[in-house]
Amino acid sequence: MTALPAVAPPRTPAEWAAYYRLRYEVLRQPWQQPLGSERAPDDAQATTTHALLLSPEGYAAGVGRLSPSGAGQGQIRFMAVHPAWQGRGAGRQLLRYLEQAARAQQLTELVLHARATAVPFYEHLGYTVVAPSHTLFGTLPHFLMRRDL
Ligand SMILES: CC(C)(COP(=O)(O)OP(=O)(O)OC[C@H]1O[C@@H](n2cnc3c(N)ncnc32)[C@H](O)[C@@H]1OP(=O)(O)O)[C@@H](O)C(=O)NCCC(=O)NCCS
Numbered sequence: 001m002t003a004l005p006a007v008a009p010p011r012t013p014a015e016w017a018a019y020y021r022l023r024y025e026v027l028r029q030p031w032q033q034p035l036g037s038e039r040a041p042d043d044a045q046a047t048t049t050h051a052l053l054l055s056p057e058g059y060a061a062g063v064g065r066l067s068p069s070g071a072g073q074g075q076i077r078f079m080a081v082h083p084a085w086q087g088r089g090a091g092r093q094l095l096r097y098l099e100q101a102a103r104a105q106q107l108t109e110l111v112l113h114a115r116a117t118a119v120p121f122y123e124h125l126g127y128t129v130v131a132p133s134h135t136l137f138g139t140l141p142h143f144l145m146r147r148d149l
Contacts, residue, residue, distance in 0.1 A: 004089055005061065007097040010052045019052050022060035026080035031137040040077070042067055049101045051094050055085070062090040066098040069111060074102045076112040095125055103149050110149060113142040 010019040023038040042048055045067065053062035062081040069075035076098055081090045102110055113133050114122050123129070127145040135141050 004093060005054055005056065007051050007053050007062075007093055009050050014058065015052060015054065018054065018058065018060040019050065019063050022063050022080055022082060023078050026082070027078060031139070033137065038078075049098060051097045051101075053081075053085075053090050053094060055082070061085040062094050064094040064098055066101055066110075068105070068107070072106070072108040074105070074107040074110050076110055079112075079118070091121060092125060095122075099149060108149050109146060111144065111146045114145050116141045116143065119143055119145070 010016045020038055024035060028034075028038045043050070043065070047068050049066040051062075051064045051066075052060055055061040060082065062079075062085060064079040065077050066074050067077065076095070079091065079094060081094075099110065110127075111130075112122065112127070114127075115136070119129060122145050127147045130144040130146050133142045133144045
């Protein structure tokens with residue numbers, strides 16, 4: 001089995017395309033959301049940190065993002081691991097990379113809205129549920145989670 005590649009920000013147009021493709025395929029397409037719905041207006045902000053785990057073949061094995069969300073607080077969004085790479089530590093590596101980036105930005109708290117199916121993953125990595133939050137696409141309950149850095 002292939003060793004996990006290192007996490008880095010997307011740099012080339014091909015890497016950005018791979019980054020957004022995985023976001024779309026894992027987080028939007030299964031719910032028939034239109035192409036473009038995987039993009040957020042603040043993706044382009046200089047304060048947003050993008051994390052990409054690129055497979056040896058050049059497709060995205062995993063992605064995630066961090067952006068500031070309040071005084072000393074950051075928000076993790078768009079965490080997605082390619083089905084072929086799930087359960088192999090990619091999600092953990094992406095999350096730890098974003099947590100390191102948050103510490104480097106002097107953030108002291110991280111929050112995220114986790115799909116119900118992803119809550120155990122985040123709990124395993126030190127996050128706690130604060131409260132139920134929104135239901136996405138009418139079917140996907142989410143939970144607000146947090147952790148101190
Ligand atoms: C949720 C997701 C990001 C996790 O990534 P992953 O690469 O599969 O997870 P990892 O292999 O890094 O798991 C890290 C640890 O969490 C545990 N874990 C992962 N998913 C888990 C789950 N559903 N329940 C319990 N533990 C889980 C793993 O066992 C591992 O712990 P260990 O190394 O001590 O055994 C990934 O499965 C995914 O993209 N799912 C679909 C999209 C999604 O739900 N994204 C999150 C939106 S909020």
